[in-house]
Amino acid sequence: MSSKKDSELPVPPKSGFSRRGFIRGVGIGSGALGTGLLETEAAAAAPATLGPGPVPITLNINGKPVNLTVEPSVTLIDAMRNYLDLTGAKRVCDRATCGACTVIMAGKTVYACTVLAIDAQGKNIETIEGLATGSALHPVSKAFYDNDAQQCGYCTPGFVMACKGFIDEHPSPTEEDVKHGLGGNLCRCGTYMGIRKAVLQAAKEMKGAVKNG
Amino acid sequence: MANTPDYHWPPMDQRKVIGTSPKRLDGPVKSSGRAKYTSDLKPQGMLFGAYLISPHAHAKVTSIDTSVAEKLPGVKSVYVAAPAGTEMQYQGWEVAAVAATTEEIAREATRKIKVEYEVLPHFVKDEDLASAGANAKQGGERLVGDPDKAFADAEAVSEGHYGIPVVTHCCLEPHGQVIQWMGDSINVWPSTQNVPGYAGDLSQRLQVPATNIKVKMDYIGGGFGSKFNPDAWAIVGANLSKNAGGRPVKLYLERNAEQMIGGNRPSAYAKIKLGGKKDGTITAWQTDSWGTGGFQAVSPGQQPYVFTNLPNIREVRTAVSVNAGTQRAWRAPGNQQASYLTCCAIEDYAHKIGMDPIEVFKLNAQYAPTARIETYRYQLDKAAELADWKKLWRPRGQNGSGPVKRGLGVAIAAWGGAGHAGKARAVINPDGSVAIETGTQDLGTGTRTIITQVAAETFGLPMSQIKLSIGTSELPADGGSGGSSTVGAVSTTTRKSSMNALAKLYEVVAPSLGAQPEELEAVDGHVRVKGSPNKSLTWQAACRKLGSTQIAEMGENVPRSAQAEGLNTQGAAGVQIADVSVDTETGIVKINRYVAVQDCGLVINPKLAESQVFGAIIMGIGTALFEERIMDAQTGRVLNPDMEFYKLAGIADIGNLVVHMDIRPENDKRGVIGLGEPPAIPICAAVGNAVTNAIGVRVPTIPMTPDHVLAALEGRIG
The missing domain is CATH 3.10.20.30 (Beta-grasp domain)
Structure with a gap:
């Protein structure tokens, strides 16, 4: 595991x-x-x-x-x-x-x-x-949306926060880093393929963002 | 209506919204945490419920005393579900429940309920049929052709035993509901796959008129076949609410109870013998199978799977009753087990005669239902191509001398997936706004999105102009989302209601365009005369001609006549190949790559379809590698009613997935077919065959844990 x-x-x-x-x-x-x-x-x-x-x-x-x-x-x-x-x-x-x-x-x-x-x-x-104010989506949430990284969506908020924390600490992750770093969250519908892409997209978009910002 | 509209889907090359991949409509609300699931709700005055469940696998309640619990400050209602005399048949059986002002008080109160049990003998392990005794009920023998003669004439015979255990649905949102019973009316916010059927069922069980029951659910945190009916906990919750003066009560299963009683997939074990020719043709099949669905026994599905037209078959199926939670439909009920047993047995036969299993599957596809034979052969070739089968596959056990062995395995699936009975209403307002109203539910499969796509396509409008209402009992009833029946139903009812509404609009608009109603079409935000694009009105201008009269038209899917209409149909095929590496020193199995080729007729949203297949494979990889409900023979208890020891696959466990949607025109023209189930079927079989191919010996029993793999390698029973 x-x-x-x-x-x-x-x-x-x-x-x-x-x-x-x-x-x-x-x-x-x-x-x-x-x-x-x-x-x-x-x-x-x-x-x-x-x-x-x-x-x-x-x-x-x-x-x-x-x-x-x-x-x-x-x-x-x-x-x-x-x-x-x-x-x-x-x-x-x-x-x-x-x-x-x-x-x-x-x-x-x-x-x-x-x-x-x-x-x-x-x-x-x-x-x-x-994470975000008003109706705007935080880059991590947007990346989940863009990459169809949610189905039933019950695991999604936890995953989004785990991704946010992960990217804060690993601003330029590889796909291998993502597999390792997001291993503490589980999804039952099987959205991991989308999540892998979402984390990489979000990391790219958050480059230069203030930590915890 | 003078003329019935032509409901047929537009030709592939003329579609503007269907067949494209707009992002799922519920994506933003889910990825921002704003989606309110019923387990998130807290209506005014809500009380928190908590359950007391049976600690015993089999026991009779001899006395129950709730007096202390009732006096606890904050407790508003106590309900006994298992009064003295009740014989409880599994651990987790509902004994009593409490509603209180806080969840902490409710839980504390359940601990203060005094129950005395007479513990009775239990039986919980079904792997060994010989030990089942009176708990096993053998079905009759099914005989096709002359298997004795066929086996005697066979050029080769292979034999094996195979097993696939009970797994749980493990929905992340547990089963339950918020429910309020006031006088003779009920408001309920359940976590359900069956919004339209929920009130009717609850009505019968509580003797409240269905018209007085309002059901509402916007989002559900997973169901996978386990969340259709109101269940015992809805009845208990309703009574807690009634006894608390009609305050709403939230009652969801705790994780341990969810794993024990929230549903599971039955096990299947079998001894299988195959006979055939050395060219790969199978001529004889014999199966002795058994399995359990809990206390209510069910026997495994029919063998062989898919190859149902084999000429000589002998089969005996046995249902074993155990003292454990009751089975529920599990994303292709019976099919994973059937696919596992059949595909493993065929792989073993291929090994016996020294043939490539792909070729054996292709040859014996002659025994599949006629309409699917060529589809399977095409898909087997396609999957082999995508998996580099010709380059990577080696005969069993010839996978190098190092400790880590690579292996490939193939398996197949079949599913129906026709649309269920349902209705939708399409509304056109004089201001040009359009609504689709249907009492369905979106399980996260994309139902909202595809309904809106179909409506947008039909009205010639952007998706943003369609307002969709689903998820309540007050809307025209759709069906429950089971059996991959939703997409066929809602695409059909949306298409038909929208066409019917347009026909009404055309009747009003036609005179001003100097045309007959049937000469009009709705395209690109205009209503225009077919073939004369200059004779057109904008959508808004056309709708203004309605004056003050709204159009509201129904559309219905009638399963018996749906196929003739050509909008939805049934019969999906799929082939999958697993590529694994097995460490023969540790027994650890790693998925390198996993290929799925899947047909599901006309695909409304390819991206969402791909996500469904990804999801099915990932869930399947969990069951193939990790998942098993483990029972303790001594105590009769579930040893892993949690998520540490009931393991789901994580993001690193799934390898790389390759999905090929088989959307060739001959599939497209058949109409829409459901997709939730079909790709979830063959994973255990493909992975099991790949592991066996890698290490050189059959690992008979799923999951492919180090324990099972090493046992097979060491010659112990796996």
Whole structure:
């Protein structure tokens, strides 16, 4: 089977940036979230337990802070879909296998089914809803359209985000790179031939674009 | 109407939109994530549903207590699907369900339902027929000609055993729906391949008049044959909604349940014996086959596949019942299995007599249905050419001395694909706007796009001027999208309704052009007199003559008379060749190249047709190399109800695909034929034959995993 790129696996906690730190941080006050400074400040605070009931959190999605109240066990994909009506990303395998829930978090593609919503605080989360404004298509979406890289389309938003993340890191991929780099997403209708072409087209069109732009 | 319009498709060289490849109309909304699937919906007041399913393969519910779950804050409704006394026949059987204000609460509540089971004996493995005992039900013997004499006279006889396991549909969007039952009316947003048939079925099961049931679905995340009827979960969801005072309830299967009970393709195993001449002619065929479709047993399809006119046949088919989820139609029901068994057995016969299998297939194409004989021979040659067969193919086992062996394998397919019964309405408004309304659904196959192409062609208008409405029960009913029947139906109903509407328009417009209605045509945005392009009106000007009266005309596809009309027909043929490399040290199979030659009559959109064939091959490569529902004999449970261990093919697993649409004029003139199924049929057989050709020994059982390949190489049973 294809190997998965690191960039498509959930981001491991960076030093001083742990789930516990976040939980404590939320206890201090969510107003400071999103600044990126919180985890170091929180490290010194006393341990606190959150949940199992709902807790208020703030997610920074597509450049905007969004407040919601969820149980600590709620995943990012469920928070997006059930609480925020951001339904582009899909819940399919729910176990970090298929990539239908792919979003870009802190610049890396992640499986949103395997990230807790509370752990996603303080990071920039980019979803397919934020890719383009108005009715215009982002170059990756347009490339999928141009190359007939979708059938039922249920895997497509995840694939588009995985492609976006992949191209951000590999601006000039070869077809072999594409086969390797997109191995973390699955399609049941069998649109891979179109996707291979779409990624190459999108990479070409995005040359010179600002990273994450 | 004075004259019935001439509905025939325009000649190939006169088509302007049909036969071209405009991009799929739902592409932008899907690739930008804006397409709302029913599983994305959240109507006002919606509750989240969650299921409790049976952990046992076979058990009786002795008691069930929902009192704790009901008291959980946020729980609005609890429904028991399997009351005490229910005997459940497989793991995943629906026991109870909860609707609550959040999904987390609903799930938590299902865990608080106390169920006591009396666990009963189970049987879940059907590979070995001898162990099936009373679970096996043998059908009668089918006898054609005199097989005993034919085998006695045969110059060569080959024997083999072959197996193809249960695989699941693994739709990415699981089965389910959002449903709201208020009083005597129901709103339902299902994930279904059958929008037009859904209300009727639900009506019978809930005793609500069909006229009070509104069904709506814009997009579906995969069906592949598994999503037609409302299913148990729609009934459960409806009851949850009713008990919660009519609030809508969202109830979709979790992935594990989806893999257990959301449908599967039956298995097929067989011992097959062939006899024939040394020139490759097969004269005798004997099959003992069995397989399972779950608790409701089904036997494998008839053998031999395609070569149905063989003169001497003996066949016994046995259905095995197991305690596992029930089979559903799986993209060419019965055909992958039948193609696998037949094409592997023929490949083994070719090896036995030392012939190139392509030649053996071509020779025995004489036993295919008469109308398809020459098509198969042409396609076998074409596929061989595209696969460099003559250059690359070596006799079995003669594929070099290194550890990695290359091999080629061929297989064939047949399918019907005629249009189902259906209706469409074409509307012409006085302002010139045009609408097509038909209660069909677009599974991602391109249905929206091809309907719009047919309408644009017929009205002589750009596609952007056609407004299409599909996906609700309030529109003229089309049929369910199964059996590759949609494209034939909707192309016909669109063509006929559009022609009927034009005929009405011509009646109004003709006097002002000084012509008879039947002398008019709609071309390039004008209504004009045939042969006199100067006598014309712009489309807008022609429609203004309607005054305030809209035209709305129906068009119908009646399967019995469709072939005579020439718009759609049935009978598609296909040949595919797999080119693989097998590492004989690791057992890993890699697809180098995969060639498909496919006929499907008149092709409305070649790009979308090619995408359908690509998709069918890719899905097939998954089943050929990776997919299998694995049952545990000891516990009776499914060992891989997930997507880590139920593996689909990924973007790197498929090699390079070469698709050749066989659109020769003799195929085109037959009319439109469905394409969802035909190319999905022969992949397991082609890959299995290629692996066998590469490594020199038959790997009997799909999927071609390292385990099966190494077992065959080591002389263990594969």
